[in-house]
Amino acid sequence: MTSQIEVNNLAKSFRVAKRTSGVFGALGSIFRREYQNRVALSNVSFAIEAGELVGYIGPNGAGKSTTVKILSGILVPDSGTVRALGMCPWKQRTQYVQRIGVVFGQRTQMWWDLPVIDSFHLLRDIYSVPDAQFRRRCGELTDQMNLGAFLNTPVRQLSLGERMRCDLAAALLHSPEVLFLDEPTIGLDAVSKLALRQLVKSLNVEHGVTVILTTHDMDDIEALCSRVIVIGDGEILSDGPLTELRNSIARERWLTVELEGDQMFSPPANTTIMRREGNQVWLRYDPVITPTPLLISAIAATNNVRDLLVQEPPIEEIIAHIYQNGQP
Amino acid sequence: MTPVSAVRPYLTLLVARCRQETQYRAAALFGMATQLFWGLVRIAIFTAFLKAGANRSSMSLPQTVTYLWLVQGMIRAMPWSVDAEIRNLVREGTVVYELLRPIDLYFSWYMRAFARHAIPTIMRAIPLFVAAVLLFHMQMPPTVSAGALFVTGVVLALLLAAAISTLINISLLFTISGDGIQRILPAIANFASGLLIPLSFLPSALRRVLRILPFCSLIDTPARFYLGQIGTPEAASMFAQTLIWILALSWFGRFLILRASKRMVVQGG
Structure with a gap:
């Protein structure tokens, strides 16, 4: 049997405009621009089985987010292949995103001016979730994440912790099989962090959702992940269980x-x-x-x-x- | 997937957007007052010109006055500016979420743009026309069929405005700021649509060119329907022309958005 997500020799580089500073530099760049190639991923391969909870870590600029963006179908790599849920994410984007959930810790996918529940209703229609299923799911998520108190509050008035919980619920309404979490605990207080971790854990254990988590918070990794992939300078440095990682160093x-x-x-x-x-x-x-x-x-x-x-x-x-x- | 369930996400987005637009009732009221004031100023100017014997067009003074009121009512159908919300999405990178949804990005943006033009236009135009007919010499359409042609023309104008607007919004994916197009487009659109000067007042050679471009369908064409200047057979070919523009611009927009999403780079974590 093949893995749920298979990544082979992924490479991606970005062209970054180089600017010389000062007035002359600014004038010069009107006529002639120089570009620099920045390698974000050079040769990344791994496979993830259904039901795994994988931590994906690396320093800033290592290529974590780039990988998540490619895996979620919104960025096209220069070379390499991805086979996830039997599809190529960026070629079959619309079918593929129907079956995944993504949360970016620093952005919200909800409608800023609308009450939370209205965003949920919109998402229900966008993902064509049948009404009965939506009501059951929404009820479950509201209970688990304690959203009841602010379902009718406009998103812009929520605290960060409340918003993160809502965002996670929003990403789960359509019952995705794979969940990508990009720095989900960034900026959260201790209590909210613990609550979020518990949720992710129970999703993984009880519903068998595959979770791929990027973070800078090592406590997240210790609390959640059975397997850790470490990436640096666009290459995979280490891939294995946390204990193995520990032992391999010292x-x-x-x-x-x-x-x-x-x-x-x-x-x-x-x-x-x-x-x-x-x-x-x-x-x-x-x-x-x-x-x-x-x-x-x-x-x-x-x-x-x-x-x-x-x-x-x-x-x-x-x-x-x-x-x-x-x-x- | 049945056709109904395939369309449902877009309808939901349209309805949500329309509901949001109807929240700006105070804006509509003050907007209407502004439109009323400027309408009177412009009527004074045109009246002065026409009474001085400068009229070489096919429009009489009462028709011109009516045309000017139609312009004031239709002003929000003009595709003048980028959608500030989409601009923020692009600037902040939140646009990734738009791509993470299992729907066609073009049609979801199109629905948004349609609501953004249709709702404010309806909210302003109807009370403005009522006030103008009762108080400021705006004529009613001469026949029922002229009225019907006008309504059809307005619907097409709104569909076309949404297509142009969406195209401008898509340009944000390439330019990010959209400042350039925001300066140049109103200048072209205002002139070519008949908003500044009714196209009938322009030299016939120029008029012929402008009536091939899409912009005349935004204001000039519906206004001429309203005034009863165009018969039904001629109207059919004008509707066809507008429809072709709508389809062409939508196709182009969809092509651009697909290309953009292939090369889009959302920076930062």
Whole structure:
């Protein structure tokens, strides 16, 4: 069986007009323009199975949004192929978009002046959703996302969190099989973020919707994604489960030691002190070379320890490492 | 898909848009007052010219006055400007959502443009004509058939205006700002439609050219129907001409929008 979404050797570059600064530069550009080629994607391939929840991450300008735009059929690549839901997104755009949902965190697809429910009705007709199905779906989404209180409020008067929830509901009214979320939690407060994550998770688990999520928020990734694709400079740097990504970088662990009082502390062999503040010491070590139980007993034997805490390095560190080095 | 369900999304968009346009009732009222004032000014000017013996046209003074009132009523049918909302969509990149919908972008923009011309025109023209007939020497159509031809002509004018407007809106996908076309188009359209000077007052060679262009169908042609200057057989060929323009401009617009969506680049995250 073929995958739900198959991407092969995708490439896209943009022509950007180069301007020289100053008056003469501006005058000159009237007659002669120079263009620069900026490669957004150079050779991207991956496959996504139905029901997966994939995180798609990379630094700004890495080609995340370009990929999402190509996958949703609104941008045509220079070369490469995409086969999604058995179609080519940009060639069979109208049929294809009927079966996908897209949310861009920074834009809204609802009608600014209309109450939320009117936007929903418009979308119902645009996507030709049968009335009974629409009512059931709209009811479900309203309950799940707690939209009841502002269904009759014009979109322009909603807070960002409320608007995001409505936008997500709007993208789901036609029961899409694939959902693209482009930075859905950008600018949201902690509570709204958690609510949104829960929703996405339940959509994926209960309804089997395939979700492709781009984000800069690593907590989103940790909370949601079983698989992470990392892209940088238009190429895929890493693709796999989150744990694999972690291990591929460094099997590093962090140990925080809280000492009794302000005593001397010398690090055991094969560990490094990252920093020390008062009676707290942060150590970094490799759990394969120095097994954690041995390290702890060694420290406890030679020091007066009040507390110990073992952690994995935050995912941000790992990602930053990949971004900087180009590969895991 | 049945034909009805295929058309339904566009009808919904049309109705939604019309409902939104009817919200601007205060704008319509003040717009009408402005139109009334300018109408009186223009009638004073034309009356002065005609009484001075400058009339070499086929139109009498009362007919000219009626023509001028028709112009004032039809002013919102003129495709003068880009749709500010579409301009914002293009500037901010929200236009991507328009492409994410399973409908034909051209027809959905066309519906929007039609509502944008039709509703304000109806809301202003009817009360303005009533006031002008009662108070300011506007004539009624001489025959029932002249009235019927006029109404048909107005419907075609609105369909044509929507096609031209949509074309201008599509140009935003290429130019983004649309400032250039917003300056040049009204100048051409005002003159070529008969809005500035009834086409009957122009030299016959120029008039012949202008009556081939699409713009005369916006004002001059319906106005001549109203005045009873055109018989039914001649009217049929004029309707045909307008229809051909509507179809040609729509085809061109649809062609452009398809091309634009192939090369469109929405920048930023």
